[in-house]
Amino acid sequence: MQEIFVYIYNIAFLVLYLWVINVSEYAYKTTNNSIFYYVGLLYVTLIIDSTIAFSSDLLKVTNSNYQIDTKAFYLIRILAFIIGGICYVKLMSSMINKKPKILYYIPIFAVSFLNVAFVLNSYSEQNAGVLQRSTQDASILFLCIIYFCNTFKSDAKGKNSKKKYYDRAVILTTIFMTLSCLEGILFLFLNDLNQNSFVILTSYMRVIGFNEDLFSIILSLLIIWFAKREEEEANKNNLEILVQQKMNQYQSMLHEKENASEESQVVEFCNYYNMTKRESEILRLVLKGKKNQEIADELYISVGTVKTHIYSIYKKLAVDRRSQLMHVFMEYKEK
Numbered sequence: 001m002q003e004i005f006v007y008i009y010n011i012a013f014l015v016l017y018l019w020v021i022n023v024s025e026y027a028y029k030t031t032n033n034s035i036f037y038y039v040g041l042l043y044v045t046l047i048i049d050s051t052i053a054f055s056s057d058l059l060k061v062t063n064s065n066y067q068i069d070t071k072a073f074y075l076i077r078i079l080a081f082i083i084g085g086i087c088y089v090k091l092m093s094s095m096i097n098k099k100p101k102i103l104y105y106i107p108i109f110a111v112s113f114l115n116v117a118f119v120l121n122s123y124s125e126q127n128a129g130v131l132q133r134s135t136q137d138a139s140i141l142f143l144c145i146i147y148f149c150n151t152f153k154s155d156a157k158g159k160n161s162k163k164k165y166y167d168r169a170v171i172l173t174t175i176f177m178t179l180s181c182l183e184g185i186l187f188l189f190l191n192d193l194n195q196n197s198f199v200i201l202t203s204y205m206r207v208i209g210f211n212e213d214l215f216s217i218i219l220s221l222l223i224i225w226f227a228k229r230e231e232e233e234a235n236k237n238n239l240e241i242l243v244q245q246k247m248n249q250y251q252s253m254l255h256e257k258e259n260a261s262e263e264s265q266v267v268e269f270c271n272y273y274n275m276t277k278r279e280s281e282i283l284r285l286v287l288k289g290k291k292n293q294e295i296a297d298e299l300y301i302s303v304g305t306v307k308t309h310i311y312s313i314y315k316k317l318a319v320d321r322r323s324q325l326m327h328v329f330m331e332y333k334e335k
Helices: 003-030 034-060 070-095 104-120 128-151 163-193 196-207 210-272 279-289 291-299 303-318 322-333
Strands: none
Touching: 003 210, 003 291, 034 070, 034 210, 034 303, 070 104, 070 128, 070 163, 104 128, 128 163, 163 210, 210 279, 210 322, 279 303, 279 322, 291 303, 303 322
């Protein structure tokens, strides 16, 4: 009965982990946030670990002649933890916008080394799983401490708009990893009592980390919520950017049409008053509000030449100042 329960239990976690990977993949493609990339990798290792456990439980349930060597089983799970631990370090580093230091990897490899030594030397099949979980959870707890030590520094504050979500996730991790370590201590205490009233409880505690698994469920659901939230926000931002680009293109098109229309009217105006090519060039610049020196610099002529042509334009339009020239042009446009 216990094997069947554990078998179904592992199946449920496989489905949950696959859901997280699927959501994280879409979120990473949409937001390009490395957090979701490392979350996906971390959950791949969790699936590998759960699959190993699932395979072992399946063989037990079916009473198959092919059984996984128990030492090999724990060694493979230790390897999966090392890979997942590296992903966890990368994930933590992405959350604080820093490159991971060697210090961050020490808890992962130190705990893994101790577990390997325990499995190879003083191996106890009954308690190996509990010891493995408790020490691994202790290393994750140490990583949480490293995270907060880094975020308390002044140069790490206020750089990430999602920091409050990351902080809450790490606080949640800290709480459950502490409870999981205490659960391991409680198991050793109850196991040493060797009382019949605790036999069923300790038998389940050997294969199931209640606090660890509850944490996995809560964290997975939070990741799914956060990923979908970030994906939705990114889609909205991308839509706003696309709409703004279209608006800019439309405004640019209108501006080009207005300039083309304005230019056409200036050409008609100059032809109507029989202006020369040079007078037409100067008139365009005058209508743009350019001063004599600016016109001279742009056309590479002297200021005196500019004044001469402007005087000729004034005579043709029967005006004696620029404001009157603008008035004549505006009246012509309205015809």
